[in-house]
Amino acid sequence: xxxxxxxxxxxxxxxxxxxxxxxxxxxxxxxxxxxxxxxxxxxxxxxxxxxxxxxxxxxxxxxxxxxxxxxxxxxxxxxxxxxxxxxxxxxxxxxxxxxxxxxxxxxxxxxxxxxxxxxxxxxxxxxxxxxxxxxxxxxxxxxxxxxxxxxxxxxxxxxxxxxxxxxxxxxxxxxxxxxxxxxxxxxxxxxxxxxxxxxxxxxxxxxxxxxxxxxxxxxxxxxxxxxxxxxxxxxxxxxxxxxxxxxxxxxxxxxxxxxxxxxxxxxxxxxxxxxxxxxxxxxxxxxxxxxxxxxxxxxxxxxxxxxxxxxxxxxxxxxxxxxxxxxxxxxxxxxxxxxxxxxxxxxxxxxxx
Amino acid sequence: xxxxxxxxxxxxxxxxxxxxxxxxxxxxxxxxxxxxxxxxxxxxxxxxxxxxxxxxxxxxxxxxxxxxxxxxxxxxxxxxxxxxxxxxxxxxxxxxxxxxxxxxxxxxxxxxxxxxxxxxxxxxxxxxxxxxxxxxxxxxxxxxxxxxxxxxxxxxxxxxxxxxxxxxxxxxxxxxxxxxxxxxxxxxxxxxxxxxxxxxxxxxxxxxxxxxxxxxxxxxxxxxxxxxxxxxxxxxxxxxxxxxxxxxxxxxxxxxxxxxxxxxxxxxxxxxxxxxxxxxxxxxxxxxxxxxxxxxxxxxxxxxxxxxxxxxxxxxxxxxxxxxxxxxxxxxxxxxxxxxxxxxxxxxxxxxx
Numbered sequence: 001x002x003x004x005x006x007x008x009x010x011x012x013x014x015x016x017x018x019x020x021x022x023x024x025x026x027x028x029x030x031x032x033x034x035x036x037x038x039x040x041x042x043x044x045x046x047x048x049x050x051x052x053x054x055x056x057x058x059x060x061x062x063x064x065x066x067x068x069x070x071x072x073x074x075x076x077x078x079x080x081x082x083x084x085x086x087x088x089x090x091x092x093x094x095x096x097x098x099x100x101x102x103x104x105x106x107x108x109x110x111x112x113x114x115x116x117x118x119x120x121x122x123x124x125x126x127x128x129x130x131x132x133x134x135x136x137x138x139x140x141x142x143x144x145x146x147x148x149x150x151x152x153x154x155x156x157x158x159x160x161x162x163x164x165x166x167x168x169x170x171x172x173x174x175x176x177x178x179x180x181x182x183x184x185x186x187x188x189x190x191x192x193x194x195x196x197x198x199x200x201x202x203x204x205x206x207x208x209x210x211x212x213x214x215x216x217x218x219x220x221x222x223x224x225x226x227x228x229x230x231x232x233x234x235x236x237x238x239x240x241x242x243x244x245x246x247x248x249x250x251x252x253x254x255x256x257x258x259x260x261x262x263x264x265x266x267x268x269x270x271x272x273x274x275x276x277x278x279x280x281x282x283x284x285x286x287x288x289x290x291x292x293x294x295x296x297x298x299x300x301x302x303x304x305x306x307x308x309x310x311x312x313x314x315x316x317x318x319x320x321x322x323x324x325x326x327x328x329x330x331x332x333x334x335x336x337x338x339x340x341x342x343x344x345x346x347x348x349x350x351x352x353x
Numbered sequence: 354x355x356x357x358x359x360x361x362x363x364x365x366x367x368x369x370x371x372x373x374x375x376x377x378x379x380x381x382x383x384x385x386x387x388x389x390x391x392x393x394x395x396x397x398x399x400x401x402x403x404x405x406x407x408x409x410x411x412x413x414x415x416x417x418x419x420x421x422x423x424x425x426x427x428x429x430x431x432x433x434x435x436x437x438x439x440x441x442x443x444x445x446x447x448x449x450x451x452x453x454x455x456x457x458x459x460x461x462x463x464x465x466x467x468x469x470x471x472x473x474x475x476x477x478x479x480x481x482x483x484x485x486x487x488x489x490x491x492x493x494x495x496x497x498x499x500x501x502x503x504x505x506x507x508x509x510x511x512x513x514x515x516x517x518x519x520x521x522x523x524x525x526x527x528x529x530x531x532x533x534x535x536x537x538x539x540x541x542x543x544x545x546x547x548x549x550x551x552x553x554x555x556x557x558x559x560x561x562x563x564x565x566x567x568x569x570x571x572x573x574x575x576x577x578x579x580x581x582x583x584x585x586x587x588x589x590x591x592x593x594x595x596x597x598x599x600x601x602x603x604x605x606x607x608x609x610x611x612x613x614x615x616x617x618x619x620x621x622x623x624x625x626x627x628x629x630x631x632x633x634x635x636x637x638x639x640x641x642x643x644x645x646x647x648x649x650x651x652x653x654x655x656x657x658x659x660x661x662x663x664x665x666x667x668x669x670x671x672x673x674x675x676x677x678x679x680x681x682x683x684x685x686x687x688x689x690x691x692x693x694x695x696x697x698x699x700x701x702x703x704x705x706x
Contacts (some may be wrong), residue, residue, distance in 0.1 A: 052552050061604050061659070093593060099642050102617030119354060167644065274635045279355030282627045287450055291520065291646025293620070295639040 002123030002349065004330045005054045009047030011337075012331040016054075020128035022295055025071035028132040030081060035061040036321065036346045037333045038085075039182050040273055045334050048275070049318040058123030058347075059085040059109040062148060062156035065138075079138040082131060082307065084299040085109065086118065087157045090134030096321045100300040105131065122155075123330055125349045137303045140309065149346055150310045150320025155186065158306055158317035159299025160271045161187030161248065166302075167294035168269030170243035172196030175237055177261045178218070180248030181209040183320040183344040184271060186216055188246040190315055193217025193298070201233055201242065202259070206277045209343060212319055226253065230260040230331050239267055247294075252276025262290045270294040320344045326351035355702065356477030358407045362400035363691075365684040370409075373481035374509030376470050378424035383434060383486040387505045388414040388475040389699045390686045391438075391675065392535050393626055398687050401556030401628070411437040411700075412462040413508035415501060418491070432491040435660065436482060438462065438509045438655040440472065443487030453653040456566030459485065473507075476683055478702045483546025490656045492664065502583065502671025502699055503663045510697070511659055511670035512652025513599065513624045518548055519655075520647035521597035521622030528590055530614045532602030534562040536673040536697040537624060539569055541599040543668055554586055554595065556610070562696060565672055578589070579606065581611040582623050583656035594619055600647075605629025615643045623647040631682045673697045 003017045020029055035058050043049040044057070065079045075081055088095050088103035095103050107113040110121035113130040120127040129135055133245075146149075161184050170176055176192040178185050181204035192200050195217060201220045203219045210221045213232035214323060222232045234241060241263035247255055250272025258268045259281055271294050280292060323342040324335050334343035356370045388411050396402040397410070397678050428434055435549050441456035442687050459519055462465040466483040475481040483575035496504060503511075513598045514537050523529055529545040531538050532593055534557035546569060554567035554573045571677045575585045587594060594616035599606055603625025611621045612634055624647050632644060662668045676695040678686050679702075686698035 021642035093591075097616070097618050099618035102641055185492040226581035238446075263450070265450050265452035265651075270639070274639050278632045278635045280633050280635065282630055282631045282633065285645070286623070286627050288455060289646075289651070291644060292638070293644025294641075295647065298618075298642070 001125040002327060003121060004057050004327070006044055006051065006057045007054045008051065010045060011145040012045065012161070012334045014328050014330050018122070020120055020126050022067055022069050022126065024115065024130065025069040026131050026133065027069040027074055028065050028129050028136070029067040029110055029127055030061070030071070030074060030083070030127045031066050032122070032125055032127060032349050033064040034148050034346055034348050036152060036344060037337050038156060039184070042334070042338055045338060053057035056121030056124070058109040058121040060118040060152060062136050062152045062155065063125060069132070075138045079108045080142050081136040081138045082151055082154050082303060083122070083136055084159065084303060085300070086300065087113065087130045087135045088298070088300055088347040091270050094135065098298055098301040100298040101296045105310065106255060114188070123327065123338065123347055125168060127326065132300070134238045135300070137307060139216070139307065143311070147310065149321045150316050150344065153317035153320060154299070154306055156305055157183040157320060158187045158190070159302045160184045160297040161246070162302050163186045163297035163310035164248060164294055165191040165244070165247035166273040167271070168246055168267040170195045170197050170244045173198045174198040174243045177201045177203065177245045178231055178248065179203050179208060179245065179254050179258045181213060181273060182248065185248035186212050186320050186343070187317050189213050189218050190216040190317055192244070192246065194309065201236055203229055208322070214336055215319065220257060226257065229257055233261040246267065250274050252279065257344050258294070259284060259290055262288070264288040265291070266290050266293045271297055321346045324348060354478040355680060356474060357410050357680070359397055359404065359410045360407045361404065361457050363398060365398065365687045367681050367683050370477070373479050375420055375422050375471055375595060376481065377468065377590050378422040378473040379481065379486065380416050380422040381425055381428060381489070382420040383414070383436070383480045383482055384419050385416040385475070385478055385480060385702050387501050387699055389505060389697060389702050390690050391509060393535070394688070398691060402433050407485045409463040409474030409675070411474040412547055414475035414480060415505045415508065416480065422485070427486045428489050428491045433495050434489040434491045435504055435507050435596060436475070436480070436541045437512065437657060438657060439651070440466065440483055441487045441653055442484045443653070447486065451651055451654040453651040454649045460498065466620055476680065476700055478680065488653070490660060492660065496664070500663065502662055502674045503700065505657055505675060506670035507652070507656055507663065509542070509652060510536040511540045512655045513537045514599070514652040515544040515600035515655050516650035516652070516660060517601060517622035517624040517647055518544040518597070519598055519622070521620040523548045523550050523597045527596045528552040530554045530556065530586055530598045530611070531601065531680040532556050532598065532607050532611045533625060534559060534566060535601065538671050539565050539696070540599035540670050541601050542566050543569040543670055544572050545597070545599065547662065547668060552590070554589055556582055568672065579610065579670070582610055584616040590704045596620070597622065601625050603627050604627065605632065609634060612637060615641070617637070617641040617643070619643050621645045624650055674699045677701060
């Protein structure tokens with residue numbers, strides 16, 4: 001089959017690799033209908049995360065179950081399934097606590113499973129799914145093609161934006177600031193609107209992203225950053241800052257901006273992978289009672305709930321995909337996202353060049 | 354009247370100062386029945402917080418209302434009142450949000466009020482209370498003398514320990530770790546027990562404090578610190594860490610210990626004044642979804658609720674006072690706490706030498 005490998009900085013290749021097989025009775029094989037490139041995939045692409053050897057890549061996919069291990073109970077051949085970006089058993093104490101990303105037997109796409117067996121990356125034609133009962137969620141019916149982008153968004157970005165909103169305790173009537181206008185930030189706007197936020201300030205400098213933010217429910221847009229951005233938010237929110245701030249970037253500057261725009265007693269939900277060092281303005285957090293919570297999103301915990309809304313058509317997170325390419329052109333997808341020509345690029349194995 | 358001033362490191366003097374007067378119609382004058390020394394008072398005492406000139410000190414007191422400004426509605430002459438460590442109007446947006454410590458018109462004992470008028474410290478015979486309606490809470494009846502220590506504990510340490518527990522979302526059945534065995538840490542144990550925690554691990558190396566912690570509801574005591582302390586907690590809690598960790602110290606080591614003993618998805622409630630620099634293990638917080646919330650405790654928000662329990666006798670936070678001295682011997686009180694001969698020392702203006 002074809003699968004994407006990263007060989008080094010800016011070196012993405014789609015190559016022939018061995019077809020996956022059922023290795024454990026809890027596995028299933030999924031034929032990928034759609035996968036995509038994540039902002040975090042750009043880290044090794046840009047050489048920020050060093051790598052030693054060619055590695056399978058991609059952690060978001062939806063597809064069709066084609067082969068089922070003998071112990072699998074929750075999905076069957078022909079099911080359309082959504083794979084969260086983390087593999088989890090669904091039964092350990094952390095999964096039961098809703099923290100599926102800390103599963104005692106968990107694994108990551110492109111890594112190794114608990115038995116040391118390699119796990120396929122998502123940017124390929126097929127994927128072996130370990131612990132399928134815990135990991136996958138099947139739709140009741142095979143969805144229309146038009147729903148595929150929104151279902152794919154449930155693999156990561158929509159669940160991650162939702163996690164930011166849940167961590168910041170967004171509720172009906174909340175005032176919300178979203179820091180970051182990538183796919184996760186835009187989905188965080190959508191999540192905040194879905195939870196009933198009254199005022200949603202999207203911090204974005206790009207017209208195309210501002211437009212999606214408004215479509216998703218942003219009531220205001222602030223283009224300034226840093227201290228000017230903080231001041232602009234305070235101007236909008238009666239001088240007092242937001243109840244909830246959703247940090248969807250992960251840099252030191254974005255975290256400072258997030259904490260700077262929260263009101264006393266406010267909450268920052270952070271889902272941007274931290275790459276700005278360990279410093280937080282702890283004294284300000286203390287003085288103003290601003291909490292920081294969140295982390296790598298246990299999207300499996302939110303999948304059923306968000307899936308219902310996608311099926312019902314009440315949310316369309318797939319709007320963040322503004323480019324669709326054949327899997328074979330994965331290198332172009334990375335380039336488009338790296339150069340910010342695309343917010344998020346969808347890859348379809350079934351498309352021809 | 355007599356009041357305590359700090360002149361410099363280890364230089365505490367009880368001196369004659371002018372009697373306070375009603376300065377604004379929202380003021381009341383309180384004759385202090387009891388005040389005390391706080392762990393945070395030791396910071397200037399030890400020279401950690403530099404100071405330029407002799408300053409009135411102390412921020413915890415209970416007493417009797419003796420004179421009432423013309424606009425005051427909620428307390429009257431003769432009332433026994435509890436003063437939270439922060440002065441607040443009770444009506445601004447932050448107070449309405451429960452964040453009384455961020456009051457738009459707030460002030461601190463020993464500082465200046467919103468009109469620039471000096472505010473008395475609590476370690477004295479009398480205190481002028483600005484914004485009395487917002488700040489003070491009166492008991493229904495004059496309490497027995499034996500209740501005074503527990504009522505005084507509501508000024509700060511009990512409300513602060515409770516804030517740690519609330520910030521970490523302690524609830525019925527929670528597993529809890531308390532880092533710090535000072536008066537606040539011990540009150541945090543009591544607060545966790547009061548909220549229904551099932552397992553409470555007190556981290557303490559001192560036999561006298563361990564005893565109070567057990568009396569307050571600690572089910573386990575861990576004497577080790579650092580990595581050994583973290584390992585000991587994990588041994589006790591099935592290897593997984595606590596639902597809620599109450600950080601009641603404020604050093605870098607204590608914060609690391611707190612985050613290290615939380616389970617994935619767990620919450621750290623921090624109330625120790627940060628003095629360890631701005632670093633937090635952000636990557637671990639992200640990977641394990643551990644949140645950090647809390648800050649300077651809005652004890653006014655909790656006063657009514659905790660007061661009921663003190664009056665009913667279901668909590669006795671006053672147990673943290675293990676030394677009682679006349680106000681005139683304030684210097685001895687500081688010395689006893691500095692040398693760890695006393696957990697917390699109560700000062701009574703009415704005692705003779």
